[in-house]
Amino acid sequence: MHNVWQQLTTYFQYPFIRYAMIVGILIALCSSLLGVTLVLKRYSFIGDGLSHVAFGALAVGTIFQIENDLIVVLPITVLAAVLLLWTGQNTKIKGDAAIAMISVASLAVGYLIMNVFSTSANISGDVCSTLFGSASILTLSRMDVWVSILMSIVVVAIFILCYNRIFAVTFD
Secondary structure (H helix, E strand, O other): OHHHHHHHHHHOOOHHHHHHHHHHHHHHHHHHHHHHHHHHOOOOOHHHHHHHHHHHHHHHHHHOOOOOOHHHHHHHHHHHHHHHHHHOOOOOOOOHHHHHHHHHHHHHHHHHHHHHOOOOOOHHHHHHHHHHOOOOHHHOOHHHHHHHHHHHHHHHHHHHHOHHHHHHHHOO
């Protein structure tokens, strides 16, 4: 047991491991709070759909050579989530069907933008570097960690303050 603890302390000497652990725990906390509600309201694929929206926003940020893509990705993804949840209640297409349409459209637009405005002849390299490059959890900056902490606090606070309303809407 002592050897395992010593190995863990060795790993946690590196900042990228600490950042990944902090953000991973915060994501797990927020996901566990919201997961049951989203599944019961038939929004189980919202994480996948919003990741495709984020890719489209990331493609736009890459084409405009914006240094910090978070400035573009975060507002567009949050806006898409709000629109999905808000319009999903009032239309004939509800839940996962609306998410699927937004997901496919966002992925297609992102890929189209990356293809049309490619910065090199290797479009697959551009797409792969956009998808897996700076967005990896092991390349988080201190600013990314603080944004994650702030957003997690907001999510947990809203969940706690609106728990009765969320419970009523979910099980109504």
